[in-house]
Amino acid sequence: MRNRIADALKGYGARPYIEVRVEESYTTQLIYRGEKLEVVDKSRSLGGSVRALVDGSWGFVSFSNLEGLKRNVSLAVEEAQMVGGESFEMILSNPVVDKAIAKGGGASIVPLEAKKKILDEYNDIVLSSPRIQSSNIVYRDASSKVVFANSVGSYIEQDKPDLALRIVAIARENGEIQQSGLSMGSRGESSAIEGLQDEVKEVARRARALLDAPEVVGGEYDVILDPVLAGVFVHEAFGHLSESDFVYQNEQLRKIMVLGRRFGGEALNIVDDATIPNLRGSYKYDDEGTPSSRNYLIRNGILTGRLHSRETASRMGEHPTGNARALNYLFSPIVRMSNTFFENGDMSFDNMVADVKEGIYVKDWYGGTTSLEMFTFSGAEAYAIRDGQVEELLRGPVLTGNVFVTLGNIDAIGNDLDMNQGGGCGKWGQSPLPVSNGSPHIRIRRCVVGGK
């Protein structure tokens, strides 16, 4: 393989600059709906892609046959020449030759039968719970080996194991349908899905409790987010704005996202860090061969950094952060988050609630999306807060707002940081990319909540 790639890259260097990725992966998937194990699916994928940079423009070719590598390099160069964009000097770090091999085989070597046994039990727990009508369980594990090589001498082999599990309980009564879910994940370790019996019971209990819960009355409230939902908030509302491919060519947005600008109080710290061991968003090198790093996006309330690919860093006069990631060989790398979180503050949850006259405590993730300045995300369930007391259960509301205003309205940050491994990120058709996000409890003053 190494020789074949070297042969195809012969004659290329920094200009034109060529990257080759070859990926082989194995995936196992089990899907339950109700009492039926609906899908048991194994798949294998083998293919690669070439990316060429010529005078500031990219060409990209994905292929399933390695035989034509030389021809595909030429095609990518030809595409890039046709683009003929504005030239720039791309930062190319020193060539890296390395292997980052995962320890053990992880979930991919656990027999199918053992996985099924665990999931069967969880499904039985959900379905045997009162008022539960159906369940939905999606389990997926993957092991992939990715080779990255470029025309300036890098050759990196990496293992990218991943595992994700989502369990949903669907309750129904008198035509009302409510659901509640649990998401977990790991970097391939199958232990992440073991011993969840109590959590699964709790999912079923929450789904049926929501049948009786009223909806939130829409309007503006003081809102407390639990670590799961605050993690979604930091990822969706702020994290995506830190992705420099959104920012670098947009003059106006660059003016907003100016390093040194204050976005929140002194206690506000936001970090993206792919170097933390054993989180789903962790990796040693990104898909441009840049070593990963820990990056403060906001430190003490002030914008101090952002996420970069080699190109965005070069164009903005900053440093590559190792955040250029591709879903698989069929896609070119784009700027993505890894493990993104609010750092701990010092307020306890009780003190946070005590200070709210009329508000909503929103828990757990249901979904979320952003359109730069605006975000919406939905909680799975909520509780009314009145005069400093957490009161009755409410159905999960949708929260929306302007990220700049909202970050400024965070007036309390808890001391109970928790990372959520159950997410997957989508951007520009590349979904779901393994990431994690997290937060302690946070309080947002004056947040718009959708409802009746």
Added chain:
Amino acid sequence: MERLLQRAMKVAEQAEVFRVSSRRVPVHFEANRLREIQTRESVNVALRIFKDGRIGFARASGFVDEDSLLEMAVQTSQFGPLAKYQFPGLDNYPAVDIFDPAVEKVEMSEMVNMGSNIITAITEHTADILCDASVVKGVSSVQILNSQGGRANYDKSFFGLDLEGTLVRNEDMLFVGESTGSCCLPIGIDGLIDSVKRQLEWAKDLAELPARTLPVIFTPTGVVEALLSPLVKAFSGKMVLEGASPLKGRLGERIFDTKFSLRDDAAISCGSGSRPCDDEGVRSQSLSLISDGEVANFFYDLKTAALAGIQSTGHGDRIGAGFPQPASSSLIVAEGEIAFEDMVADMTEGLIVEQVMGADQGNLLSGDFSGNVLLGYMVENGRIIGRVKNTMISGNVYQILKNIQGIGNKAQWVNGLVYTPYLYCSGVSIASGKRNGG
């Protein structure tokens, strides 16, 4: 393919091989400039077997190794669901117009010109707008063969245009956009440009909407984003079978406005969702889902149809070469009689919803939706007065479609997958930065 099928038939009672290969060339523009040209080839193969009465399933993509594919299918069959259906035999599929040889012949340089022309037209209208655009051509080939004699083999072309414009002024951001796709050329470049210009015109001024229940006009894009995703899910035979659909047991009941009819047409000419047969080799048809307000049919794939004791409606859909699931193809909402201008003229105070963000996050099964109005306009005394900001809409699709004030007299394609007119509705509640009055 034939060889793999023959080998699979030696170890299994029934077998099916599905193969889709495609070559797509997307040309991307970012921030008004040509950014990247790609050539994306992919091959996906799936093998489904019935072995000892159970379903085994395996997929391969890229370079396909038949040995490992068969081995994985046999492995999964040990635990797979019981096989309670048959693969369809040889059929004479309808001729569906989905391949235009002109698509393949469009040169990369021609695609670059199309994108540049669109961006030029938009930036001539609004100088400081930043446009991302893509022009995509693609050709795919699908082959299906099974042990019961079923054979399908067709080519499909696709051409698509997509434009998203962002206008940032201080900390205010305006997003406009339109996309169109078809199996056939020519494609409506002018229509796309006109639509984006119209959005820019209507969004020129800002307007403040009161937070309460107001009449709403959904544009064709708004219909798709806010109303159709919760609705269509309920017509999936799978949801019905599981009892998760609120429409279960309500076939023939009139639960929508009598003016409202919706059908799924997998055989419509040039539709991006069209094909002679579904991904399991069952012939395509035009299937009425809602007929004059009555729940007419649900859509099924082989498996859910067998469980329901009926025939597949030809809605077995795979993502890549994934396991087939019932899914809609091209959705057609029947036209009504009211011109869009007359809907606007009829409103004393109301909202036009064009793009909604996060509408698919609510509890879809119950028909509830809730989302941020990414692009919407306020109407006052029969006139569009400007764009609304920081506004959420919420409602229940079943309640909204029970009494529709008016259905537009001119349907439009949205993304080549839905053909719908404007819908003039009531009962949508609106939340903004201000607390709801009353």
